Amino acid sequence: MIHVIDAGNRHLYGAELEQHYKIRHQIYxxxxxxxxxxxxxxxxxxxxxxxxxxxxxxxxNGRVIGGTRLVPTTCPHLMADVFPFLADVRGLQRGSDIVEWTRIFVLPERRGPDSKILHTVLAGMFEYCLANDIAAITVVMETWWMPRFLELGWEVRPLGL
Incomplete structure (x- = not known):
């Protein structure tokens, strides 16, 4: 199950957010x-x-096994504030209907060809975006992700080289 945690309910997920930050450190x-x-x-x-x-x-069962983060592009975000040069062709994409997607992960022991966790997180992200009138997602990523996204049928438009 995907849990949406934001400013309104963050106080209910203190332990899970701490797990998530530690897992991110382990992975990244x-x-x-x-x-x-x-x-x-x-x-x-x-x-x-x-x-x-x-x-x-x-x-x-109370354990974080995967997740990701979304940040409004109308606020400070990774691409705009750390890596703006990565959008040197199409420019930074900002708007109330655009979010930046970062820090996706699945616990190492829960990965593998039969694992559905990554796709569950991705589906949860799309469901969240559809429910919140998000029209586009930006992401700073390694280029090896692009063929995977294209295989999934996503419309991918690089913002820079």
Whole structure:
């Protein structure tokens, strides 16, 4: 089940959000070696983990097993404030109907060819966007994701080279 966590209900998900930050550290720092994100408390938290962020977490028996984060593009966000040069062709996309998608993950032990967690998180993200009149999603990503998204039938438009 995907839980939508935002400013209105964040107080109900304190333990789950802490699990989520620790899992992000394990994956993004430990696995992916994004060492600039390393923190001594073992939590991967950045300036965009704020009241504007919405988290979509897959929770099973009280345990976070996957998730992602959405940030309104009308607020500070990763592409606009850290990586604006990545949108050097089409420019930054901002609007009340556009969100930035970051920090998707599935617990390492829950990955594999038979796992449906990643697709459940993605489906939850689309359901959330449809329910909230979100027309577009921007993302800073490695290019190896593009063929996967195209295989899923997504309309992908690179904003930069």
């Amino acid at each position: 720092v430990g696995e992916r070696k994004w060492m600039a994100l390393e923190r001594p408390d073992g939590r991967e938290v950045d300036q965009f983990d704020n009241a504007d962020a919405t988290y979509l977490l897959a929770i099973e």
